[in-house]
Amino acid sequence: GEDVEQSLFLSVREGDSSVINCTYTDSSSTYLYWYKQEPGAGLQLLTYIFSNMDMKQDQRLTVLLNKKDKHLSLRIADTQTGDSAIYFCAESLMDSSYKLIFGSGTRLLVRP
Amino acid sequence: DGGITQSPKYLFRKEGQNVTLSCEQNLNHDAMYWYRQDPGQGLRLIYYSQIVNDFQKGDIAEGYSVSREKKESFPLTVTSAQKNPTAFYLCASTPPTGRPTGYTFGSGTRLTVV
Numbered sequence: 001g002e003d004v005e006q007s008l009f010l011s012v013r014e015g016d017s018s019v020i021n022c023t024y025t026d027s028s029s030t031y032l033y034w035y036k037q038e039p040g041a042g043l044q045l046l047t048y049i050f051s052n053m054d055m056k057q058d059q060r061l062t063v064l065l066n067k068k069d070k071h072l073s074l075r076i077a078d079t080q081t082g083d084s085a086i087y088f089c090a091e092s093l094m095d096s097s098y099k100l101i102f103g104s105g106t107r108l109l110v111r112p
Numbered sequence: 113d114g115g116i117t118q119s120p121k122y123l124f125r126k127e128g129q130n131v132t133l134s135c136e137q138n139l140n141h142d143a144m145y146w147y148r149q150d151p152g153q154g155l156r157l158i159y160y161s162q163i164v165n166d167f168q169k170g171d172i173a174e175g176y177s178v179s180r181e182k183k184e185s186f187p188l189t190v191t192s193a194q195k196n197p198t199a200f201y202l203c204a205s206t207p208p209t210g211r212p213t214g215y216t217f218g219s220g221t222r223l224t225v226v
Contacts, residue, residue, distance in 0.1 A: 008152065033214045042118075042202055042217035043155075088154065090214070098143050098162070098206050100215060104154035 004103035006089055011109045018076040020106045022089030025070065029091040032065065033100065034074045037086045046074070046087075076108075084110045114139045118203050118218035124226050125190065125197060133188045133221045135203035142207070144186040145215065148172060149200040158201075161186055190223060198225050 003025045012018045024032065030051050035043040049056045049063045049072075056063045062075040076083055086105040093099050116137040125131045135144065143162045147155040157170030161180040175194025180186055186205075190197045200222050204215035 031214070035214075035217075040220070040222070042116075042219045043204075043215070044217070045214050048214055092214070099145075099157065099160065102147075102155040104152060 004089055004091055004101050006087075006103035006106045008104065009107050009109070011111060012079050013111050014079060014081055016079055018074075018079045018083070018108055018110075020074045020076075020087050020089075020108065022072040022074075022103055023070055024072065024089070024091045024101075026091055026093065026101070027067075027070065029093070031092045032063075032072050033090040033092070034061075034063065034072075035088040035090060035102075037088065037105070039085075043088060079108075079110050081110045081112060084108055116203055116205055116216055116218035118201075118221050120221060121219070123221055123223045125223060126226060128192045130189055130191050131223065133190070133201055133203075133223070135186045135188065135218060136184055137186075137205045137216070137218075138184060139205060139207070139216060140183070141205035141216070142183070143205060144180070145204045145206075146170075146176075146178065146186070146188045147202045147204065149202060149220075155202065158188065197223055199223060 006022050033048045034046045036046050037043045060077045064073045086107050088105045089103040090100040119134045145160040146158040156172050158176050159178040161167035177189045202220050203218040206215050
């Protein structure tokens with residue numbers, strides 16, 4: 001079945017880059033997403049990448065996709081304390097349900 | 113502004129009670145979803161609906177029920193059959209094409225059994 005895996009925790013110093021990694025199993029996924037969740041809140045879409053792309057950059061965010069290895073990463077440049085949150089990777093299923101399969105989330109802690 | 117509204121933000125349930133969580137959207141989205149979030153386990157799909165008067169079970173539907181009488185509304189009932197209901201519940205919706213914009217999420221309801 002479909003599965004999305006992420007490491008649970010990442011700690012970085014303010015100003016450094018953060019790299020959050022994700023692996024997925026459904027090779028037919030068309031879109032892959034990164035969401036951010038702040039404490040007690042819903043999920044906010046950060047960015048997404050189409051499966052025929054290798055990279056997408058959006059201001060401080062860079063998404064890299066290695067479709068052969070089914071590996072997705074999110075790099076946050078110049079990480080700030082406001083970036084501390086849980087980051088979820090998600091893949092869309094190649095069917096009509098529009099369901100997203102989410103990873104378990106990576107908690108990012110930014111130290112001053 | 114368009115969005116998804118979940119209410120209440122906090123809900124307390126006694127043992128054996130049914131409770132209903134509200135989810136309303138004014139985005140004109142066809143598909144709506146309910147997820148449950150437990151610490152360290154990510155999001156698990158409870159139910160989803162792609163059209164009015166139709167819905168499907170997700171991965172953990174036991175002990176839950178839903179209805180979709182209106183496009184804007186997708187309430188979730190946590191029944192007494194759900195033995196461990198304490199969790200954070202998230203509602204989401206997506207436009208007809210689904211991709212690429214993904215889901216829009218509500219701000220969640222935290223349910224606690226007392």
